[in-house]
Amino acid sequence: MSTFHDLLRVENLSIDFVSEGRSTRAVDQVSFIVPACRTVAIVGESGSGKSVTALALTRLLPPRPGCVVGGSIFFEGRNVMAASNEELRRLRGKQIAYVFQEPSTSLNPVFPVGAQIAEAIRLHRPQVRDVNEEVIRALGQVGIRDPEKRFRDYPHQLSGGMQQRVMIAMALACQPQILVADEPTTALDVTIQAQIMELLKELKESLKMSIVLITHNFGIVKGFADEVLVMFRGKIVERGSAAEILENPQHPYTKALIACVPRLGGNTKRLTTIDYSTLS
Amino acid sequence: MSDSQISSDTSPILLEAVGLEVHYPVLGGLLRRTVDQVKAVDGVSFRIPRGTTVGLVGESGSGKTTIGRAIVRLAPITSGTIRYDGHDITHLTPAEFLPYRKKIQMVFQDPYNSLNPRLPVLEIVGEALEIHFPAMNRNQRRERVAELLRQVGLKPEHLDRYPHEFSGGQRQRIGIARALAVEPELIVCDEPVSALDVSVQAQIINLLQDLQETLGLTYLFIAHDLAVVEHLSDTVLVMNQGKIVEAASAEEIYRNPQHDYTRKLLAAVPTL
DSSP states (O other): OOSOSEEEEEEEEEEEEEETTEEEEEEEEEEEEEETTOEEEEEOOTTSSHHHHHHHTTTOSOOTTTEEEEEEEEETTEEGGGOOHHHHHHIIIIIEEEEOSOHHHHSOTTSOHHHHHHHHHHHHOTTOSOHHHHHHHHHHHTTOSSHHHHTTOOGGGSOHHHHHHHHHHHHHHTOOSEEEEESTTTTSOHHHHHHHHHHHHHHHHHHTOEEEEEESOGGGTTTTOSEEEEEETTEEEEEEEHHHHHHSOOSHHHHHHHHTSOOTTOOOSSOOOOOGGGOO | OTTOOOOOSSSOEEEEEEEEEEEEEEEETTTTEEEEEEEEEEEEEEEEETTOEEEEEOOTTSSHHHHHHHHTTSSOOOEEEEEETTEEOTTOOHHHHHHHHHHEEEEOSOTTTSSOTTSOHHHHHHHHHHHHOTTOOHHHHHHHHHHHHHHTTOOGGGTTOOGGGSOHHHHHHHHHHHHHTTOOSEEEEESTTTTSOHHHHHHHHHHHHHHHHHHOOEEEEEESOHHHHHHHOSEEEEEETTEEEEEEEHHHHHHSOOSHHHHHHHHHSOOO
């Protein structure tokens, strides 16, 4: 077993965006740990700072002076904030990989999907000899039927759900230790959403990786995440095990965020909305 | 199962579709001849009683959006009939259809792409007033748009702002204000909340319900999320591959789904 049970440690992360001399704090003193083989969900609305937190993990945010990042991030004990460009290249994709919200804009429209996955493998795993075979294996792993044929397909020939599977295959082709899934199902139908979440869960088990799930929807957290962080206006307002938070939320924002998810057969005439005036 | 209609004894039928078909040709070969057809909507019949909400649910590609677009003439009707308030509106000329454009409005899915980024809110919402209420002068139009903004929960001072100055939820409110401007009876809502955060989604759904109560609106509500559709609708139509596979009251669909596809949609809804 690795001695780094806590794979990723974030301490007092703050992110400020500076524009026209004015500074806006997007993330304020956020600390959390991603243990090995666990799923941590960061839940919050648009503008809560959850996506920039995800990008900061591998220093994908724009450089100073536009964006000022403070605090520390440790991956397996190494300080990401002090990493060289060479180290960052290894970190991005090889150790921490991303799946973003919109698969149609994340894929390059002019290359077949197989070639795009192959590129990632050549870059991060030069020891692989038969790259095409590895791509086909990666496509098969995410539940794409006839991977030998789909290999040559262009993104526009695939549905949104299939495109997202390709994105996941690409992320996993480099065998990352952490997969950051930033709203991976928001652009998809609910039926496809259920399939993708199930797929991520299976892959997490079989590949023994950690997942950081970024979402605005508490509906997909249940049965998926081990731990939950609730973000509101750049701060973590509540944290705990998924079961704890879903069963017994403490912060009024968490309660409201859980309550506004529409439920089947919920006979309530009106949906609950968040009353921001009562939240500080 | 085109006969599976829910009879509504209380309200008169505002819109009725009978055997509606929208087929698109697939062109192929050197001469671009029609080699096949995509049956986007394949023989669909339904009724929308006045003052009620009919939900239309199905996955991407099921044809649900095409039905909405066919009603407002944004998609070509291959065959079948659409009756509005008893009048056959299927084959009207654009000029004959104009009064119905005032009665039937649409709210679109993507609040980022459905508003012209170069126009201020006043123009976006007020444009249709120039066509349908030509007697209104500039000041009256401004007054009316300000009132519409209040109605959808925005402020009159938002009049002169541009779309990029608003959040996704606010933009969808602008889209709704634009639809309301010409005092429609029926609004086709095509996935109006799919692009929004769940918290904002709840606000927009509540707004649509409030507007229905105060203005007596009728909705055709199109979505892929059965939880949203069930919450908002009186009657639910379940669509799959161009056909309506089940039609029942929202309560029945949830308690006692008949079709396998409906059960599949129900199972996909996350439970909390």
